[in-house]
Amino acid sequence: MKTAVFIEKRAGTERLRNVTLELTGKAAALMKPFHGEVVGIFVGDRLPEDTDELFKYGMHRVVFYNNAKLKHLHSIAIKQVVAQFVKREKPDIVLFGATHTGRDIAPLVAAQIHTGLTADCTQLVIDDYRDKGKILYQIRPAFGGNILATIVTPDHRPMMATVREGVMPLPEHKTMNPVKFEEFTPDFRDEWVRHEFLNIIPKRSKVDLGAANVIVSGGAGVGNKESFKLIFQLAEALGAEVGASRAAVDFGFIEKDHQVGQTGSVVRPKLYIACGISGSIQHRAGMEESKKILAINKDPDAPIFGIAHMGVVGDLREIIPLMIRYLREEG
Numbered sequence: 567m568k569t570a571v572f573i574e575k576r577a578g579t580e581r582l583r584n585v586t587l588e589l590t591g592k593a594a595a596l597m598k599p600f601h602g603e604v605v606g607i608f609v610g611d612r613l614p615e616d617t618d619e620l621f622k623y624g625m626h627r628v629v630f631y632n633n634a635k636l637k638h639l640h641s642i643a644i645k646q647v648v649a650q651f652v653k654r655e656k657p658d659i660v661l662f663g664a665t666h667t668g669r670d671i672a673p674l675v676a677a678q679i680h681t682g683l684t685a686d687c688t689q690l691v692i693d694d695y696r697d698k699g700k701i702l703y704q705i706r707p708a709f710g711g712n713i714l715a716t717i718v719t720p721d722h723r724p725m726m727a728t729v730r731e732g733v734m735p736l737p738e739h740k741t742m743n744p745v746k747f748e749e750f751t752p753d754f755r756d757e758w759v760r761h762e763f764l765n766i767i768p769k770r771s772k773v774d775l776g777a778a779n780v781i782v783s784g785g786a787g788v789g790n791k792e793s794f795k796l797i798f799q800l801a802e803a804l805g806a807e808v809g810a811s812r813a814a815v816d817f818g819f820i821e822k823d824h825q826v827g828q829t830g831s832v833v834r835p836k837l838y839i840a841c842g843i844s845g846s847i848q849h850r851a852g853m854e855e856s857k858k859i860l861a862i863n864k865d866p867d868a869p870i871f872g873i874a875h876m877g878v879v880g881d882l883r884e885i886i887p888l889m890i891r892y893l894r895e896e897g
């Protein structure tokens with residue numbers, strides 16, 4: 567068996583995106599029982615400078631096509647090259663990060679090679695399926711997160727999926743696979759590069775939820791924008807990042823960059839403090855893998871308590887100021 571992973575650089579840098587490392591770790595775990603191969607495909611102006619890292623996470627081989635014309639996202643050209651790579655390598659599975667680039671390229675490739683694609687998978691499992699032998703179960707929330715759908719591609723190859731950054735944990739144990747690069751020479755046509763990038767203005771976000779060890783998140787229960795200052799104050803006292811439920815974002819308490827959940831960021835901090843958040847399935851999808859969860863909610867039956875390791879039942883407007891005072895005096 568063989569799994570291919572689409573290699574991406576972090577926007578504006580020459581380094582690998584975390585999701586590429588996460589997918590490599592996942593692909594290695596999927597391939598291990600079958601002694602299968604994990605092969606990376608990179609298409610761009612030049613390989614990320616830390617590509618060697620991939621071999622520590624279970625990559626066996628990196629196939630690359632460097633072309634200065636592909637410094638930026640030229641979807642049609644990249645699609646053509648990846649499709650040629652797929653035809654040559656015949657992987658059973660192809661994984662993309664559900665990034666802007668992955669969401670653009672993966673469906674184009676799937677359409678070109680006539681196979682299926684499941685977007686935003688939260689679990690990937692290989693198992694037997696009817697008389698088809700071992701296939702990839704592509705699992706993702708569906709119908710607004712109310713059910714988990716298991717999607718299979720029994721009759722076409724490769725089986726393709728995208729996964730959002732942060733959804734698959736980075737494996738702790740690093741392997742020491744030998745470094746193996748292979749240059750790919752596709753049939754490339756300049757006419758596939760159809761547009762020119764005159765200027766790129768990166769969107770600057772001050773929020774880095776993925777990197778935070780501690781996140782204090784506020785929900786609709788915070789009440790209003792003024793009270794949301796309490797969430798910022800608690801976060802500041804803890805040296806934490808500020809998160810939010812979608813309801814808090816929709817009410818205008820805080821900007822969308824802070825949203826955690828199915829349609830926000832997926833986070834796994836050491837400590838996640840959920841304040842006035844009920845614990846909807848869509849919110850949990852973004853934070854339930856946190857190492858420790860503390861919930862503050864006035865409703866003792868709020869679903870968030872079902873996944874919290876620690877809970878305080880009460881009015882957050884009374885509890886949070888006490889926490890801040892304690893941290894400022896004792897901390």
Ligand SMILES: Cc1cc2nc3c(=O)[nH]c(=O)nc-3n(C[C@H](O)[C@H](O)[C@H](O)COP(=O)(O)OP(=O)(O)OC[C@H]3O[C@@H](n4cnc5c(N)ncnc54)[C@H](O)[C@@H]3O)c2cc1C
Binds near residue numbers: 813868
């Ligand atoms: C397709 C889809 C995608 C979605 N994506 C996301 C997503 O990415 N992230 C997300 O969060 N949601 C998402 N949602 C919305 C989700 O379904 C919920 O509506 C949302 O998470 C609810 O936010 P909340 O918990 O802040 O609000 P509520 O559910 O209204 O809960 C507020 C909580 O605050 C408590 N409370 C009230 N006052 C106080 C007080 N003074 N002190 C303490 N506690 C108090 C209440 O008891 C209650 O439990 C999505 C929905 C859909 C359909």
